Amino acid sequence: MGASKTDLFTKQQNDLALMAKALAHPARIAILQYLVKKNACVCGDLVEELGLAQATTSQHLKELKSAGIIQGNIEGASVCYCIDPKVWKQYQSIFTTFFKDVNIDKSCC
Amino acid sequence: MGASKTDLFTKQQNDLALMAKALAHPARIAILQYLVKKNACVCGDLVEELGLAQATTSQHLKELKSAGIIQGNIEGASVCYCIDPKVWKQYQSIFTTFFKDVNIDKSCC
């Protein structure tokens, strides 16, 4: 099949899985870290930074954009990408909540 | 290709991506949430709980186990799965760190 059976799960579970999927590639992690580090907009030097082909880099940017976590603004000939702080904060909050409520002491089996 | 070019990225980036990948499916989120909720070991009732075939459920459990975030202990005829609190804490810490250091105020472009 290859397609996830999303109808079996809650919206919350599907959403969290989608967020995780957006982060589930080292190139996308690298892009986000780079954008965070520069703390400002960066454009095509991501291609150089990553070492991936331009087409591949563009594809990863597209996925991050469709996940909402980055924005792209056209700036002349080039495009300026940056973290969307609002969505970033949502991610932060949702992952934090997910990991929080576990009783760490209970040993098991 | 389909295979990620892991050699282009740092171990830290690859590791984080692998952790995210472990969470990148609603069934695996559901499994983890169920294990956290029950706060004790659960076995084959995950199959009922999820609504996926037994083989599929077993496969997701295997992925979570190979990601280290859950453990399985044989208990008679059945297997008892539970969160590995130590690894869970690591995940928590790594995701928290990842999301922390962004300057939320800087608007962009």
Add this chain to the structure above:
DNA sequence: GTATTCTATCGTAATATTGCGATGTGTTAA
């Protein structure tokens, strides 16, 4: 012993992801 239960694994099919060259579109430079 045999039958039953529980889980893992194999094999297979459908679909998704990753990666890149080639191409297209829009923008600046000449």
Add this chain to the structure above:
DNA sequence: TTAACACATCGCAATATTACGATAGAATAC
């Protein structure tokens, strides 16, 4: 206008993921 750049998208190939039925192994029930 033409040339050069910056990105996005298309098309394709290689690989990975998801899902399930069938089967195998190990433990319990009888």
